Amino acid sequence: MFTGIIQSIGQLLSSEERGGDRRMVFHVGALALDDVRQGDSIAVAGVCLTALDLTEDSFAADVSRETLGLTTLGALEPGAPVNLEKALRLSDRLGGHLVSGHVDGLGRVIDIHGDARSQRWTFEVPATLARYIASKGSICIDGVSLTVNEVDGLHFGVNLIPHTQQVTTFAARRVGDAVNIEVDRMARYAERLIEFRAGETPAM
Structure with missing residues (x-):
């Protein structure tokens, strides 16, 4: 779950097709990744993605064909800015509203x-x-x-x-x-x- 309060503006670094799906890599801007682990969720432009291959300032995500077709992620070009938010913790303030990251x-x-x-x-x-x-x-x-x-x-x-x-x-x-x-x-x-x-x- 997320709150809809954006924590950083990131950037799409690359988008590589893999068997119909895509592996996308994002630079996270000012977003701190020290508390993010492999497999954690990060909302990218409102889309809940699973963070993989974490570095100090980037992460990768595998994006399915369904997600590519239902959201704007499939049309993004490298360099495009994206809103980023880490998953909500139970101790966090709910400044926005409960957001699932499942785009309708x-x-x-x-x-x-x-x-x-x-x-x-x-x-x-x-x-x-x-x-x-x-x-x-x-x-x-x-x-x-x-x-x-x-x-x-x-x-x-x-x-x-x-x-x-x-x-x-x-x-x-x-x-x-x-x-x-x-x-x-x-x-x-x-x-x-x-x-x-x-x-x-x-x-x-």
């Missing part, structure tokens, strides 16, 4: 405009994800925990304060860019509960 799908940036010192961003998501997004609820975008300001059909908006702009990869994002979206787990559980109460047979 892709959204797209459709508008960015200034609002005093902040920025207002609008995203578009598929209908299959839009149903789980609610005004004032939580959303995880590229690994960043954010509060939804408003929802309008397939569109939703968030506010980025200057700090968030500075310490995440949002500074490198542009209108039209794809982003990784993880909806709030509680919304999915609520839907599941409603299905059972309505007498629907759960899908197997």
